[in-house]
Amino acid sequence: MDTLKEPFDFPVRENTKSFLEIIHVETGERETLATFDQVIEAPNWTRDDRIIYNSGGHIYSFDINTNERNVIDSGFACFCNNDHVLSPDESQIAVSHHTLEDRQSRIYILPLKGGHPTLITPMAPSYLHGWSPDGKTLSYCAERNGQYDIYTIPTSGGIEKQLTDLPGLDDGPEYSPDGRHIWFNSTRSGLMQIWRMNAMGSDQTQMTFEESNNWFPHVSPNGEKVVYLSYRKGDVEPGDHPPNKDVELRIMSNSGGESRLLLKLFGGQGTINVNSWSPDSKQIAYVRYELND
Template sequence: MKSEICIWRTDGTVTRRLSCAGRIEAPNWCADGAILVNAGGRLWRLALGAERLEPVETGFATRLNNDHAPAPDGSVIAISDKVETGASCIYLVPMAGGAPRRLTRQVPSWMHGWSPDGRQVVHAGARDGGPVGIYLTDVETGTERRVTAGFDHADGPDFSADGQWIWFNGERDGTVDIWRIRPDGTGAERMSGGPGVDWFPHPSPDGRHVVHLRYPPGTKGHPADLDVALWLMPQSGGAGREIVQMRGGQGSINVPSWAPDSSAFAFVRYPA
């Protein structure tokens, strides 16, 4: 198969940043313009202006899934790996690469985003046989707190830049829509609707937009390699619009990927 790392810009244009063989997933856009991705259980960096991926050292963590994100201050990257625990666990590694430091005490935990002040990570987790939900973990203490309740499945969380909301995809009664909720677990609001199956919302840093993935009606879970679309909606609420059609799905835009100035975001597609 082939993967294409692409850039969508606010003028509506899409450019291909890199094309390579194999499955590349989960682009993050770093402050220095580099893009982080996952491939083959490892973390890779596409430096600004570079034409090839370079590996990021993650020590013993060599069975990474595609859930990772750099801290707001650019000092560390939060990764998700299962070598040590047998299930997805969140670790911190230096931005330049290095030995992992375990963060989450309970597993499975899937990394998704950071609070704007860098003091907490927001992630998905499954506890005691219950459904997947949204959790906050304190970076200094490792203390975990559940945010969501009453969902059959809640996943793909990401903070708004002002720290006031956590956006996520929530399933109730077989319908998956985009939701937002206060970090203290109050004020849950459904922000999308319709027959499509909506996953992985990411608010832009300027507070204007949210990009998310839309699967075809009836899709179960968040599979890869389907005909999907990227949608853009206002953070303040209101109707969204389709901006990209592509072959993609899981791994296309499951982690935060906006440019710091909100002028563009990165995604991955898988042409036939």
């Protein structure tokens, strides 16, 4: 167990205001749920209309109907980044927590109501992105031997399985609701693009071919649509996803084809790092930022 025996300077973006917002994917209607005088990131949307997000290393719950905000007790896992995912039954949350011994990200599971975290990935760094619909497997991006690839591991822990091994950065692996596919983003073709593969790693197929850098594909609960974050070509290096950039949220069919613009905003890192679809597949939660003067 990690204990706080020394200071840990968790990275903080100062002078930034955060806006937790939702957008209807068909009408484009937007609503601001709450404003924060600090950085919040990566909303997960629960079936009982709560938004789970991270801020300052902690995990929080925001009730859409009452605006009540509560920190989720995650024990020693209090240096969590923006890679957190709910279990299919929403009884648990898996988090990526920077451990004290080497300050690298490892994946833990704990009750969503709060409780003791259980280590799943002893090897680091590991950044969580997906939980299989049957509840048995986690998917994540990990650096091993200087290369970032896609891995899976049983939720009970054990031996990780490497799914990608081509040159370039592979990131953002998320299961489709039927469990057949893992969607991810990769620089293997030059720019960062959206890819899809079978859940065991075969048939790796490029799904976007745009002159932009596309990150974090999130499949709607009904399996029909995919939303992702897009940086303009030239604004960032293909393997980088910084904050405080003019970006777009784009949406496409799960079968591929041409995407359409959903929203332009000031954001990037933290906006939609994890799946933030509403349970009815009609809306997306996201975080927009403003820099204070």
